[in-house]
Amino acid sequence: MLEMRSSCEHCDKALGNESEEAMICTFECTFCQDCVHTILHNVCPNCGGGFEKRPTRPVAYLKKYPVSTKKVYKPVQEHLFKVLLKKFKNTNPRKR
Numbered sequence: 001m002l003e004m005r006s007s008c009e010h011c012d013k014a015l016g017n018e019s020e021e022a023m024i025c026t027f028e029c030t031f032c033q034d035c036v037h038t039i040l041h042n043v044c045p046n047c048g049g050g051f052e053k054r055p056t057r058p059v060a061y062l063k064k065y066p067v068s069t070k071k072v073y074k075p076v077q078e079h080l081f082k083v084l085l086k087k088f089k090n091t092n093p094r095k096r
Helices: 033-040 078-088
Strands: 022-024 030-032
Touching (some): 033 078
Antiparallel strands (some): 022 030
């Protein structure tokens, strides 16, 4: 079951269950679309994977399976991320 983190790990933008901007990698690292496209260029800074739009949880299940309250906020150190970005930016996420 998805953890459904409630904010972007880089900019801390709120990404509630209803958000159309939440993007996740295969390990559920969560970023907003703006950060994924303008800073990360579809390369997860934590695992090197690509991103997909995060689904929403049906309202009927929110009480039993609420959105996570765990805050993951670790802004990308862009000068360090450049190495990973250079390695993977032009490689299909499935082949990284």
